[in-house]
Each structure stands twice: as structure tokens, then as C-alpha cells.
Amino acid sequence: MTNDWHALYDEVKLLGEFGSDAQVAESLGLTRAQISAWRTGKSELGTLAKLRILDALGQDTLRSAVLSLLPHRNRALLEEQHLALVARVSRGRLALLESSADAKVNTPYVNGLLAALPAEDQARIGPHLTSMALQPGTVVYEPGDRLERIYLPATAVFSMLQVSDGGVTTEIAVIGRDGLLGLAAFLGGEPVSTRAVVQTGGLTYCLDVDFARNELARGGQLQDLVLRFSQALITQMAQTAICNRHHPVFQQFCRWLLLSLDRLDSNALPVTDDLIAQLLGVRPATVSEVAERLQSMGAIRYDGRRVEVLDRHSIEAQACGCYRVVRREYKRLLCDA
Numbered sequence: 001m002t003n004d005w006h007a008l009y010d011e012v013k014l015l016g017e018f019g020s021d022a023q024v025a026e027s028l029g030l031t032r033a034q035i036s037a038w039r040t041g042k043s044e045l046g047t048l049a050k051l052r053i054l055d056a057l058g059q060d061t062l063r064s065a066v067l068s069l070l071p072h073r074n075r076a077l078l079e080e081q082h083l084a085l086v087a088r089v090s091r092g093r094l095a096l097l098e099s100s101a102d103a104k105v106n107t108p109y110v111n112g113l114l115a116a117l118p119a120e121d122q123a124r125i126g127p128h129l130t131s132m133a134l135q136p137g138t139v140v141y142e143p144g145d146r147l148e149r150i151y152l153p154a155t156a157v158f159s160m161l162q163v164s165d166g167g168v169t170t171e172i173a174v175i176g177r178d179g180l181l182g183l184a185a186f187l188g189g190e191p192v193s194t195r196a197v198v199q200t201g202g203l204t205y206c207l208d209v210d211f212a213r214n215e216l217a218r219g220g221q222l223q224d225l226v227l228r229f230s231q232a233l234i235t236q237m238a239q240t241a242i243c244n245r246h247h248p249v250f251q252q253f254c255r256w257l258l259l260s261l262d263r264l265d266s267n268a269l270p271v272t273d274d275l276i277a278q279l280l281g282v283r284p285a286t287v288s289e290v291a292e293r294l295q296s297m298g299a300i301r302y303d304g305r306r307v308e309v310l311d312r313h314s315i316e317a318q319a320c321g322c323y324r325v326v327r328r329e330y331k332r333l334l335c336d337a
Contacts, residue, residue: 005045005050005053006039006138007138008053008054008057009021009024009045009053010134010135010138011057011132011133011135012024012053012056012057012085012089013135014092014133014134014135014201015057015089015092015093015133016056016085016088016089017088021035021036021039027081027084027085027088028049028052028053028085029048029052029081030046030049047069048066048070051065051066052066052085055082055086056086056089056090057089058090058093066082070082092133093131093133110154110155110177110203111152111153111154111177111180111205112177112178112334113152113178113179113222113225113226113229114152114205116221116225117221117222117225118221121220121222124215125207125215125222128207128208128211129205129206129207130205130206130207131154131203131204131205131206132151132203132205132206133201133202133203134156134198134201134202134203134204135198136198136199136200136201136270136271137197137198137275138197138198138201139195139196139197140158140181140196140198141195141196142192142195143163143191143192143194143195144191144192145191145192146190146191146192147182147184147185147190147192147209148208148209149182149206149207149208149209150180150181150182150185150206150207150208150209150212151180151182151204151205151206152179152180152181152204152205152206152207153175153176153177153179153180153181153202153203153205153263154177154202154203154205155177155200155202155264155265156176156198156200156201156202156203156204157174157175157176157199157200157260157263157264158174158175158176158181158198158199159171159173159174159175159196159197159198159199159279160172160173160174160175160194160195160196161194161196161278161279162193162195163194163195168281169195169278169279170244170279170280171240171256171279171280171281172237172240172241173233173236173237173240174236174256174260174263175233175263176200176260176262176263177263178229178232178263178330178334179229179232179233179334180226181196182209182212183226183229183230183233185209185212185213186212186216186226187230197278197279199260199271199275199279200260200263200264200269200270200271201270225334228333228334229333231329231333232329232330232333235325235326235330236259236326236329236330239322239325239326240255240322240326242322243255243320243322247320247322249280249282250290250293250318251319251320251322252280252320253276253287253290253291253294254294254315254316254319254320255319255320255322255323256276256280257269257300257307257309257315258312258315258316258319258323259323259326259327261309261312262327262330267308267310267312268306268307268308269306269307269308270305270306271306271307272304272305273287273288273304288304291307294314294315294318297314297318298310298311299311299312299314299318300315
């Protein structure tokens, strides 16, 4: 399987709590210019940097190879630097896993579908789960891609977007700990026709797509949950289409904000003007206008990089009925199942 080095680099950045690409680059022994050239597709990431990323993310079987490839000049300092990176990322992963576990103390899984499985199914599937930390804005897949894994979000939130021939995007669904991303792999619909983007960074569980298909074919509770989630997701997509066609952007923004909050434990969303504009298919200036309107009502605090909800009831009062339809169906199909 080919590694997505940009996603892995972002995972190191998130887990290590680095504030910028440049800070990660320094820990990898690279310059800002080198990282900038790689990020923009002008150069490739070097072998040593790739190995250091993989080692930092837990593939410690590569440790000896990494250390042997370090330049002889200042080798001791470089070894210390690399081991510090590994320790920093490891601490971040442990903290993220612990915070996710604390979110739901009665189950080892934060994801609702995994948590609803019988203990026997959890015991069989659990060893095949891997965890991945994702940064906001990360593109998980594009139209035309074939899926290699199924994503079961814990603290991360994904957005599914439809992309027009002209490149215009509009969000069609929000997926968080209530469900899974990658439904097309179960429905025979590959390659995918949508784009998936990380809306809110955090942790997600992953399952190899072939293993997940085999598990679904066994029938039982997993199949029932996936079918129920599919129906709920179809409802969300249909209601979003109605909302985008018939309701003003202000109400669309309220619907989107409420659906996103339902999938988080926090009342704050670290999200930018540009990302919200991409999700809603509008200009960033329009996002600023509707956000400022809600802020003037005392419902949110907004600075262009973060939305903090101060009065959820006010937002619900301003939202159209689309939000309530979607929430009711998710509750009926998944919470009351």
C-alpha cells in the first residue's frame, strides 16, 4: 500500500502538537524551503525523513535504520533530536487516546457503531482496528478513488462533499462518532464519486476495507447497524439538498453548525472561513457575514478560525426545520435501535 506522506506528516504535526509545518521540519532535520517545495509538489520527501516519520508514528522496527542513516556530523545531537520527536509524538498519541476513552467510560469505543456491537463482535473486530489522528482540512479521498480502509470516527468529524465539473464543492453530509466514512465500499459503489475532508481534527478508528466487507457479510448486529446508518445518512443527504436549494445561507450555516456540534463533546469548532465556505459552497465573505450576524445575537463567538457556541437554543431557533428532521431520524434509527 502506498503511504500518503502528506497525511502522515500531518499526523506527526497533530500528535506532536506542532504549531506549523516549519516546526515539524526542524524536528525532522529539514529546512522550511525543503518542506515548502515538497508541500507544493516541486520535490520529493527524502528517504530519511520518511523513515523518521514512520518511526515517530510507532513503527519502531525502523529505529536502527533511521539511526544508521543519520549524518556522521553531529550524530549524537541528531539521535537525541530524533528520539525527542518520537517521545513527543508518542505522548500526544497516548493523550489523544485517553481523552477519547474518557468521553465514553462505559465502552472501550467512542464510535457509536463500534460501541453498539455485542462483546463477541467487539472482541473479534478490535484487534483489526488501527487508530489515526487527522488534521482539519485533510482530504481523505477524492472522486475516482478506491477505498483502502473504512473510517469509524471517535473525535474527528468528516465532511462529504459533492464536486461539480467546474470544481465547485458543496457539503452533502457530516459524519462523526455516530457512523462511518466509506459506505461505498459496502454498497458496490466504488470508485467513490464524492470528496471526503476532515472538518474537525481528531482521532478515528480504521478497518481494512476487505476485512470490513467480510465482517458485514457475516450478517448480525454489524450489518443491521450499517444498514440503519445508511438510511440515516440518506436522510441527511436528501435534507441537505432541500436546504441548499430552498433556504438562505444563514439557515444553512445554522443547520451545519448544529449537525457538527452533535458530533463533538465541545461547544467550539476549530474551523476557518475558507473551510466553511468550501463546505457550504459560498464565498468566505458570505461566511463572515452570517457568522457576524449570529455573533451580534450573542449566539456564538467567532474570529475567523474558531466558532464557539454560547447559546445553542438561539441557533436552533434560527435554523430551518431541516436540522430537526435529520436529528430525529438519527435518533430513531441509531439511538433508539
